[in-house]
Amino acid sequence: MASISEWYVGKNVLITGATGFMGRVLVEKLLRSCPDVNALYILVRTKAGQSMSERVQDMMKCKLFDRVREDNPDFHQKIIPISSELTQPGLAISPEDVQTLTSCINIVFHCAATIRFDEPLKHALQLNVIATLQLLSLAQQMQHLQAFIHISTAYANCNRRHIDEVIYPLPVEPKKLIDSLEWMDDSIVRDITPRLIGDRPNTYTYTKALAECVVQQESGKLNIGIIRPSIVGASWQEPFPGWIDNFNGPSGVFIAAGKGILRTMRASNDAVADLIPVDVVINLTLAAGWYTAVHRPKTALVYNCTTGGINPFHWGEIEHHVMSTFKRNPLEQAFRRPNANITSNYLIYQYWILVNLTTLYLHDLFYCFTIHTHTHTHRRTNHTSILTVCGRNCAELILVIFQTFNFDVRQLNWPEYIENYCIGTKKYVLNEDMSDIPAARQHLRKLRNIRYTFNTVLLVFIWRVFIARSQMARNIWYFVVSLCFKFLSYFRASSTLT
Numbered sequence: 001m002a003s004i005s006e007w008y009v010g011k012n013v014l015i016t017g018a019t020g021f022m023g024r025v026l027v028e029k030l031l032r033s034c035p036d037v038n039a040l041y042i043l044v045r046t047k048a049g050q051s052m053s054e055r056v057q058d059m060m061k062c063k064l065f066d067r068v069r070e071d072n073p074d075f076h077q078k079i080i081p082i083s084s085e086l087t088q089p090g091l092a093i094s095p096e097d098v099q100t101l102t103s104c105i106n107i108v109f110h111c112a113a114t115i116r117f118d119e120p121l122k123h124a125l126q127l128n129v130i131a132t133l134q135l136l137s138l139a140q141q142m143q144h145l146q147a148f149i150h151i152s153t154a155y156a157n158c159n160r161r162h163i164d165e166v167i168y169p170l171p172v173e174p175k176k177l178i179d180s181l182e183w184m185d186d187s188i189v190r191d192i193t194p195r196l197i198g199d200r201p202n203t204y205t206y207t208k209a210l211a212e213c214v215v216q217q218e219s220g221k222l223n224i225g226i227i228r229p230s231i232v233g234a235s236w237q238e239p240f241p242g243w244i245d246n247f248n249g250p251s252g253v254f255i256a257a258g259k260g261i262l263r264t265m266r267a268s269n270d271a272v273a274d275l276i277p278v279d280v281v282i283n284l285t286l287a288a289g290w291y292t293a294v295h296r297p298k299t300a301l302v303y304n305c306t307t308g309g310i311n312p313f314h315w316g317e318i319e320h321h322v323m324s325t326f327k328r329n330p331l332e333q334a335f336r337r338p339n340a341n342i343t344s345n346y347l348i349y350q351y352w353i354l355v356n357l358t359t360l361y362l363h364d365l366f367y368c369f370t371i372h373t374h375t376h377t378h379r380r381t382n383h384t385s386i387l388t389v390c391g392r393n394c395a396e397l398i399l400v401i402f403q404t405f406n407f408d409v410r411q412l413n414w415p416e417y418i419e420n421y422c423i424g425t426k427k428y429v430l431n432e433d434m435s436d437i438p439a440a441r442q443h444l445r446k447l448r449n450i451r452y453t454f455n456t457v458l459l460v461f462i463w464r465v466f467i468a469r470s471q472m473a474r475n476i477w478y479f480v481v482s483l484c485f486k487f488l489s490y491f492r493a494s495s496t497l498t
């Protein structure tokens with residue numbers, strides 16, 4: 001049997017969502033570990049005033065591609081951008097491009113999605129479900145297609161306590177839902193959204209579950225694999241440790257805590273965090289693509305790609321390592337010293353919110369409203385991983401995989417991973433230089449001195465107010481002061497004697 005890299009030799013790969021976090025890592029890994037892949041066709045839209053080619057050029061300049069660039073400076077020749085807006089009919093792909101794709105593509109990786117939790121249902125449905133349907137329809141026309149890999153999420157079924165590697169049916173027929181929502185006014189859709197999503201927390205998880213169902217229903221003769229990653233974090237090993245380029249999921253939380261803006265979160269310290277490094281997800285995705293193409297399973301194979309079941313790590317432990325890393329490697333211009341904590345106690349949480357909001361307002365007052373960074377940080381995040389996600393297919397695949405596509409998370413050393421993750425947010429998300437760390441440490445010392453001074457002034461102020469009103473407090477105050485004087489004179493006397 002051919003190895004994974006060998007299988008990709010000469011293959012034409014179609015990728016949606018290639019400009020996103022996971023898509024970029026997928027493109028990089030394919031180019032680096034499967035250098036003889038024929039071409040990567042990537043569906044890209046114009047965005048924020050940038051044309052498709054400008055976006056792709058920018059993407060290839062990214063530091064993520066440094067290793068590939070070193071190995072093959074002409075790697076860009078393998079990337080073929082195809083103009084596409086996934087929310088449009090026919091994915092807005094030109095007839096010529098459809099012709100090209102249907103005649104040459106061997107494997108499809110469908111990564112594109114809206115991952116916003118608060119997306120209006122109609123839009124989430126359009127992108128996460130209808131676009132998936134359209135892509136499947138295009139895939140059905142592909143003459144040489146050997147595998148279709150759909151990226152889902154482990155939280156598509158987060159309303160269940162135990163999640164197996166199967167596609168769970170939904171109470172609603174996805175196509176009927178699409179037809180009904182099409183004619184409905186946005187305000188009506190907004191009103192019925194809570195009823196539709198039921199016990200799922202948001203439109204994201206709901207539409208990802210619908211997408212799984214349509215992938216199953218519309219698979220026809222396609223060989224399908226579904227990857228369900230949990231919370232995707234920075235890279236563990238590849239192309240280098242700590243690669244991260246966005247504020248999604250925990251990354252924004254780490255940064256807010258490192259900057260000293262986020263001081264408390266309501267969550268359970270003992271809940272399993274279920275982070276999964278992005279390179280692990282991508283290695284599994286590529287391995288699943290190869291396995292699906294070679295073994296042609298009769299029904300879609302689902303891979304739960306998580307760490308909680310085999311190498312669990314808890315939010316409390318993450319808090320400890322995040323704080324410790326940012327104290328040793330501070331972020332530049334921190335607002336306060338990093339000192340965040342997770343609590344499940346409502347009253348303690350509310351107390352810290354009050355204290356921290358007061359500090360924020362004082363700070364804003366002090367800087368005359370020049371700092372605008374601390375919205376969103378006290379959103380209640382009661383994310384507790386209470387799911388059991390079963391990953392047998394993943395474990396079986398590990399047995400047949402080689403070092404180049406490592407996704408065996410049993411070897412993951414969490415403290416080291418979290419340290420690299422935090423440093424990754426500093427270097428690649430915030431673009432901060434590691435050589436500035438001494439200055440950042442100096443800044444933290446300054447903040448600590450400000451805090452000590454502020455606390456002392458506050459204490460003295462409170463005492464003064466108190467003393468002015470109570471005889472007993474005055475007596476205590478004089479007693480403490482005279483005790484201090486006695487100690488001082490004792491030490492002075494003993495030092496003159498020796």
Ligand SMILES: CCCCCCCCCCCCCCCCCCCC(=O)SCCNC(=O)CCNC(=O)[C@H](O)C(C)(C)COP(=O)(O)OP(=O)(O)OC[C@H]1O[C@@H](n2cnc3c(N)ncnc32)[C@H](O)[C@@H]1OP(=O)(O)O
Pocket residue numbers: 115116117118153154155230231232246247248249250252253254257262263264265315318319322340341342381383
């Ligand atoms: C206490 C010490 C630390 C201890 C560690 C504890 C860590 C706990 C971490 C818990 C994290 C739990 C994460 C759970 C994840 C569940 C798993 C699901 C995984 C997946 O399958 S999908 C990936 C996850 N998806 C996301 O993370 C997307 C989340 N984002 C959103 O849903 C919305 O953007 C959000 C946050 C609701 C904000 O919406 P809104 O208020 O409407 O604001 P805007 O979107 O308009 O944005 C305003 C402004 O901010 C910028 N912004 C917003 N989000 C991002 C982002 N992710 N990255 C960068 N910038 C962002 C946006 O561009 C706007 O800027 P402008 O300049 O344009 O105004």
Ligand SMILES: NC(=O)C1=CN([C@@H]2O[C@H](COP(=O)(O)OP(=O)(O)OC[C@H]3O[C@@H](n4cnc5c(N)ncnc54)[C@H](OP(=O)(O)O)[C@@H]3O)[C@@H](O)[C@H]2O)C=CC1
Pocket residue numbers: 016017018019020021022023043044045047084085086087110111112113114115127151152153154208228229230231232233248249
């Ligand atoms: N990140 C995570 O923690 C997890 C992610 N997942 C899944 O992994 C996949 C990738 O997620 P991730 O990389 O983090 O997400 P990103 O938001 O980083 O990337 C999303 C991609 O989808 C593309 N896209 C969005 N809307 C459109 C559109 N209308 N037309 C064309 N392309 C579009 C984006 O293109 P553009 O650059 O033009 O916006 C981008 O390339 C998703 O399916 C997600 O559900 C699953 C579990 C966890």
